Amino acid sequence: MSFFEKIAYIWQKYSATLFSGVGTTILLALVGTLMGLLIGILIGIVRTLPPSKNKFVNGLMKVVNFILAIYIEVFRGTPMMVQAMVIFYGYAKLTGIMLPVIASGLVIVSINTGAYMAEIVRGGIISIDKGQFEGAQSIGMSHWQLMFHVIIPQVLRNILPSVSNEFVINIKDTSVLNVIYVTELFFMAKLTASDTNMVLETYVIVSVMYLAMTFTVTRLLRLVERLLEGKNNYTIHGSQSDPRAEIKVTKEA
């Protein structure tokens, strides 16, 4: 069989297997990125809380911040493959129960991404000028209200390129979860390659599949970015001579 005949053969017999791997990979990357972002935002909000008047609350905050710092350092500082092994086998050893592999995969990707996102979100919050915090405080908004309504929406838009980065990294790096038998694309590729003994051809197909996923994701997130930017045009209601006039302004002032 020629190279292309082999490709066609694999495509015919194993595309369903490989696509089920694609599905799992997308599930892991999507859930992991979203959960990671959520973890990052929560940590970002907690870490920017203003000091409380209550001494006990202040002490508690210090402990919480310390724990969060450890979490970030540990999960950024060790490979996800190692984390997967430790968590999967560690849980089994401690409780005697095997976690379902997909569930453990989702948890590992989420908390791993969360550690990176925490820093990305922190950078995003720092980049918002202090004045908007003060503006919100000056009308009586609480920390959570000002974060939720004013700061986080702007942070999300500013950090979207980094989130897109994380998403792409997750699509590729979830391949390490094959070590705990998560049936994502790389796991399925190994299966296919050993079944057919057509290693090169299998991985050529698989690399095209990875590329298709990452390309789609980056394009989609660019679209989201543009949507979040909002409209540049607005309407002025009423002119000097006619209170009912509507003047459409289409360019930024």
Added chain:
Amino acid sequence: MSEYVFEIKGLVKNFGKNEVLKGIDLSVKQGEVVSIIGASGSGKSTFLRCLNLLEQPTGGNILYHGECITDKSFNIRSYRTKVGMVFQQFNLFNNMTVLKNCMIGQQTVLKRSKEEAKANALKYLEKVGMAQFIDAKPRQLSGGQKQRVAIARSLAMDCEVILFDEPTSALDPEMVGEVLLVMKDLAESGLTMLVVTHEMQFAKDVSSRVIFMDNGVIAEDDKPEVIFDSPSNPRTREFLYRILNKDI
């Protein structure tokens, strides 16, 4: 209840070892318009920021209608809805339209319904002449327009006092007038105002009292005519001479 909106006694604020406010005593009555002038570094802005608790005072007392605002049991958030603040850099919310900027505080802090908040916001945007621009985002407005929206944002909370922290200092010269005009209107409507400013003409024409701050203390506190025409403190005279380039 006290006849004063603010009674400030011995207010001290240190940043590390740097003493910025060295004991400020001041009482402000309902409806007074107090201009605070002085050289940069004299503590004017820090004083104003202490009144809104954006800075925590190091010592002394600030009473608002007789209640100490640094007490643990004092409700700071509800206090801030009553005592608005207008900043040099406007500090509008960049992710919201003009209308939303004036509604969000009412909806989240005062728990007003959307309709009520909108009606109230429109009323005050009308008052500052920005009702036409409710759909614009801050980045699409000029400095003067932004500042007028910021004033409407405080007013929409139905505040009793507004603290102005150099409201016209970041504006292009041709936009200073429109903001001062709005402030003059507010002063005449009986709103209590404390204004840190370098606009001497405004201080002279609009305020009921002028305070000259020097080196962390109030050096002189009198009617505008007195401060501008016959100040008793030589430091006031020196400052006004430098600012206005004329002898008093």
